[in-house]
Amino acid sequence: MTADIVKAIFEYQTGEDRRLWDEAIMPLQEAAFTVDTGYSWGTLQRECVHVVDVMHASLERLNGVKVTTVAVTMDDPTREQIRAAWDRVEARWMRYMAALDDLTVTREVDIVYRETEMRTPVWQTIFHFFNHNTLHRAEMRQMIAQISGAAGADNSFSAHCLAKAG
Amino acid sequence: MSLEAGRANLDFARKLIQHNCWEGARVWRLAIAPLTDAQFNQEVRFGLGSIQRECWHILENEGTCLQRIRGSLPDAAPAMPVSADRAKMQMQWEAIHAGWTQLASELDAALFFSDCAPAADGSADKLKVWQLIMDVIYQGSTHRSDIMRMVAEVHEPPAFDLSLMQYLTGVFRK
Numbered sequence: 651m652t653a654d655i656v657k658a659i660f661e662y663q664t665g666e667d668r669r670l671w672d673e674a675i676m677p678l679q680e681a682a683f684t685v686d687t688g689y690s691w692g693t694l695q696r697e698c699v700h701v702v703d704v705m706h707a708s709l710e711r712l713n714g715v716k717v718t719t720v721a722v723t724m725d726d727p728t729r730e731q732i733r734a735a736w737d738r739v740e741a742r743w744m745r746y747m748a749a750l751d752d753l754t755v756t757r758e759v760d761i762v763y764r765e766t767e768m769r770t771p772v773w774q775t776i777f778h779f780f781n782h783n784t785l786h787r788a789e790m791r792q793m794i795a796q797i798s799g800a801a802g803a804d805n806s807f808s809a810h811c812l813a814k815a816g
Numbered sequence: 817m818s819l820e821a822g823r824a825n826l827d828f829a830r831k832l833i834q835h836n837c838w839e840g841a842r843v844w845r846l847a848i849a850p851l852t853d854a855q856f857n858q859e860v861r862f863g864l865g866s867i868q869r870e871c872w873h874i875l876e877n878e879g880t881c882l883q884r885i886r887g888s889l890p891d892a893a894p895a896m897p898v899s900a901d902r903a904k905m906q907m908q909w910e911a912i913h914a915g916w917t918q919l920a921s922e923l924d925a926a927l928f929f930s931d932c933a934p935a936a937d938g939s940a941d942k943l944k945v946w947q948l949i950m951d952v953i954y955q956g957s958t959h960r961s962d963i964m965r966m967v968a969e970v971h972e973p974p975a976f977d978l979s980l981m982q983y984l985t986g987v988f989r990k
Contacts, residue, residue: 689968788863
């Protein structure tokens with residue numbers, strides 16, 4: 651039952667990620683992607699790379715892998731390259747979520763967070779990924795509003811649930 | 817409620833509620849309290865348009881959802897105050913957070929998976945309590961992110977990060 655809830659929130663999160671990409675990021679002029687907004691990671695490019703790297707690192711932690719790799723390896727990636735990396739990481743998360751069960755949600759795993767070794771329940775890393783993406787979607791919409799004037803907003807979780815229920 | 821639901825581990829939901837209250841209070845204390853009234857009300861060109869409106873929206877959503885979870889029809893949405901009364905808003909917010917903290921301490925599977933009361937407009941939407949809790953969690957994160965950027969724009973960047981993981985692990989960015 652707990653795993654079902656985690657999967658429902660994962661579906662909401664990935665849906666909002668894709669909506670942001672499709673409706674707000676991809677329609678921008680290519681040059682807008684590298685405009686320095688002076689806040690947080692500065693550019694949409696760096697913000698997107700940071701988010702997908704954290705998605706990647708979170709999943710590596712859950713798989714018991716010491717995180718030594720990044721999701722985006724190019725120095726100056728285009729939107730299409732970052733989106734492709736994002737889609738690959740999301741696909742790996744989907745496979746992880748498909749196998750997730752109640753026992754796994756509360757199982758403890760050894761992780762390294764901010765250079766500190768610790769043992770934490772699996773749900774903490776999963777919800778960190780959800781919260782981190784939510785915070786950065788808001789930052790990306792702020793940047794897009796600054797660059798192009800209109801950025802839209804996340805749908806609420808309750809609206810998502812009502813839409814799913816028909 | 818099924819036997820399976822009765823065995824559900826709800827630690828994650830309690831911690832998420834506690835984090836929402838803690839982070840909201842921290843943003844108020846460290847980012848909003850130092851602002852002048854003019855900065856609090858200043859128009860910006862993203863999100864809901866001002867820190868005042870962001871705060872009011874979070875407060876209203878948290879208050880309404882708590883009422884619906886407790887099974888009562890929510891009050892009609894209060895009108896936006898013409899001038900910001902931050903002290904009053906903070907007191908309302910603290911009272912609502914006390915209600916949410918109480919809810920976290922009482923949360924069991926029977927309540928978590930139960931139906932909540934319908935919305936103020938009388939629509940018979942069938943949301944579960946857990947769905948409204950997650951609505952509050954993610955709206956809170958989204959709007960706190962907007963507030964942080966607004967504070968940076970009207971004053972100076974707040975000197976802390978928003979992070980669930982930092983709260984859960986106690987390991988904060990130095």
